[in-house]
Amino acid sequence: MKTSSIKTMIQIGMLSVVGYITISILVMFFYHGGDMFDLNRSTYNFFGSFLSDLGRMHGFSGVTSYTTGIIYGIGLGFMGIGTILFFWAHQYLVPKTIAIVKHGATIVGIITGIGYIGIACTPWDIVPKTHLFFVFTGFISFSICCLLMFIIVIKDSSYPTIFGYIYLFLCLWNLTYVLFMIYGPDSREPAGRIVQATAQKIVIYTQSALTIYCAYGAVQVSNKRKEKLIGQTGIS
Numbered sequence: 001m002k003t004s005s006i007k008t009m010i011q012i013g014m015l016s017v018v019g020y021i022t023i024s025i026l027v028m029f030f031y032h033g034g035d036m037f038d039l040n041r042s043t044y045n046f047f048g049s050f051l052s053d054l055g056r057m058h059g060f061s062g063v064t065s066y067t068t069g070i071i072y073g074i075g076l077g078f079m080g081i082g083t084i085l086f087f088w089a090h091q092y093l094v095p096k097t098i099a100i101v102k103h104g105a106t107i108v109g110i111i112t113g114i115g116y117i118g119i120a121c122t123p124w125d126i127v128p129k130t131h132l133f134f135v136f137t138g139f140i141s142f143s144i145c146c147l148l149m150f151i152i153v154i155k156d157s158s159y160p161t162i163f164g165y166i167y168l169f170l171c172l173w174n175l176t177y178v179l180f181m182i183y184g185p186d187s188r189e190p191a192g193r194i195v196q197a198t199a200q201k202i203v204i205y206t207q208s209a210l211t212i213y214c215a216y217g218a219v220q221v222s223n224k225r226k227e228k229l230i231g232q233t234g235i236s
Contacts, residue, residue, distance in 0.1 A: 118133075
């Protein structure tokens with residue numbers, strides 16, 4: 001694959017994360033379906049509502065929320081596609097990496113993207129069990145993918161090691177959150193819901209920021225390899 005194509009796919013992955021974060025924040029200002037413990041609330045409860053509540057087709061109050069739900073789903077679905085492209089591009093960005101690790105990261109990265117798309121297509125208020133399945137699929141597969149990316153980066157002398165350790169952090173960060181979702185405070189209780197919803201935003205926004213930085217690093221690696229290729233052959 002041409003280095004320009006690799007770079008483009010990575011950039012799409014980066015933009016998809018930026019797009020999702022931007023859309024999720026904007027949708028918060030227009031969501032008006034209340035929350036679990038305040039059905040008549042007219043605004044989104046940042047600390048007491050999950051991001052998945054933005055994707056609901058009907059608010060807790062019973063009012064329809066198709067517009068915000070669909071827009072949020074589009075943003076999340078776009079990030080899923082971007083995630084697939086991002087990890088697909090890496091198998092060409094690190095051609096000398098151990099094949100099983102490289103292809104493993106690609107496959108699990110694709111599963112992660114499918115998980116995000118699945119979350120977007122299964123509103124929490126309509127198909128909760130399927131939605132939750134895709135939530136765990138996305139988090140767990142992303143953690144595995146980050147572990148494999150850590151190995152890839154550490155083994156590649158031309159790839160700055162800082163990004164490897166960021167991937168390792170993301171792996172542990174997400175796995176810790178998965179355990180917190182399972183064994184942490186009960187989100188069906190007011191206090192527990194605040195803790196869980198706030199933790200979710202901290203985890204996802206931290207993950208998003210670091211993923212954007214890793215994408216930036218991947219673009220820089222792509223640029224350096226293109227320059228090296230041009231220097232050796234005169235072509236890109």
